[in-house]
Every structure is written in structure tokens, then in C-alpha cells.
Amino acid sequence: MxxxxxxxxxxxxYTKADQQEILGTGEDPFGVAETGLAWLPKEDHxxxxxxxxxxxxxxxxRLPVTVDGxxxxxxxxxxxxxxxxxxxxxxxxxxxxxxxxxxxxxLGPPHALLFCRPxxxxxxxxxxxxxxxxxxxxxxxxxxxxxxxxxxxxxxTPLHEGARWPEGPLxxxxxxx
Ligand SMILES: CC(C)(COP(=O)(O)OP(=O)(O)OC[C@H]1O[C@@H](n2cnc3c(N)ncnc32)[C@H](O)[C@@H]1OP(=O)(O)O)[C@@H](O)C(=O)NCCC(=O)NCCS
Numbered sequence: 331m332x333x334x335x336x337x338x339x340x341x342x343x344y345t346k347a348d349q350q351e352i353l354g355t356g357e358d359p360f361g362v363a364e365t366g367l368a369w370l371p372k373e374d375h376x377x378x379x380x381x382x383x384x385x386x387x388x389x390x391x392r393l394p395v396t397v398d399g400x401x402x403x404x405x406x407x408x409x410x411x412x413x414x415x416x417x418x419x420x421x422x423x424x425x426x427x428x429x430x431x432x433x434x435x436x437l438g439p440p441h442a443l444l445f446c447r448p449x450x451x452x453x454x455x456x457x458x459x460x461x462x463x464x465x466x467x468x469x470x471x472x473x474x475x476x477x478x479x480x481x482x483x484x485x486x487t488p489l490h491e492g493a494r495w496p497e498g499p500l501x502x503x504x505x506x507x
Pocket of ligand 1: 359360361410411412413414417418419420421422423424425444445446447449450452453454456457
């Protein structure tokens, strides 16, 4: 396939079948099943289509947070980032995330946040994201009133000029997205 040059756009909805169109029907397409985490669905969805086929997705969800000693109360969570296996390495994740973040800048919170497996940290750094140091505690809620330490890496990026991520332990006041 030639590198698709289609722009990203907002999807009216994003179903399990849409995700399977991109990633196939494998058991663990994001490679995070072993964490056993429960996740929230995303609220806004962005995609790239090529020849009528959905080939990339990124989702957004507003999340309540606290960071010790700061007044930060909300972030825009980014999740469900997916590119079809046969079109990876052509900048489609970059493009669909940029489309999602352009929308995120209109939502109010000063930062976007995502969770990823450690091998993906360099990719997101390349896209301008900053990894929260592994020694900084990141706690998230799970079913049954549990609060656990997030086993994945946490990354943030500013949505507004001059926004600076505060230092200190991060607590997500919800399930992760
Ligand atoms: C992770 C995933 C979305 C990447 O999609 P992709 O379309 O291949 O990514 P891109 O081509 O847009 O690459 C983004 C940038 O990261 C760079 N990059 C890729 N791998 C890298 C690595 N290991 N180290 C550093 N940079 C890397 C690319 O060169 C590109 O930068 P550039 O545009 O300046 O060249 C895709 O592999 C996927 O769907 N994986 C399965 C689902 C998944 O794990 N999603 C992530 C959930 S957090």
C-alpha cells in the first residue's frame, strides 16, 4: 500500500468492530492484558480512513486528577491509539494523535496524559510527550474501591502554551482510560 495521505478526522462513534477493523480480532491487541487493569471507554474518537477502511484511531476522555501540592484537577486522557499493522511506520499514529490533540486543546485542561508500555516511551517522546519519572507514584482507581499503583508508564504533553506539568505524586480519581 502507498503511504496513505488522508487527514485525520473526528469519528461520530467508535465500536468494537471499528477497533477490530484496525487491529484485528486478537485477544490482546494493546499488549496490556497481563496488567489485569480495568479501563474506561473514551468519549471522543478520531480516525484516519484510506480507501474506505479505518486504519488509525486515537480516543480522548476528560479525567479528574490530583497532583500533590498543585491545583491541577483535570487532564485529557488519550487512549486506544491504534494503527493497522500493515500501515505502521508511516506517521499515522503521529497524524491521528495530532488530530485528537488539536481537539483536546479546545476542551480546557492544560495537559493531555496517556499510559503506555515501556517500549513505547521513545515513540511518544518523539511525538513531544514527556514521561513522568518511574519513581513518581501514579495511582489509579480500579473496581471494588481499590486504588493501585499504575504498572504502565505515564506520559504527559501540554495542551496550552506555557503549561508546565507539576511535580509530585499523581492520583487519577477514576479508572484509567
Ligand atoms: C504504537 C502504534 C500506534 C504506532 O503507530 P505508527 O503509525 O507505526 O507510528 P508512527 O509511524 O506515527 O510513528 C510515530 C513516531 O515515532 C517514531 N518511532 C517509532 N518507533 C520508535 C522507537 N522505537 N523509538 C523512537 N521513535 C520511534 C517514528 O519514527 C515516528 O516519528 P517521525 O514521524 O518523526 O518519524 C502502532 O504500532 C500500534 O497500533 N500498535 C498496537 C497498539 C498499541 O500498542 N497502541 C499504543 C497504546 S499506548
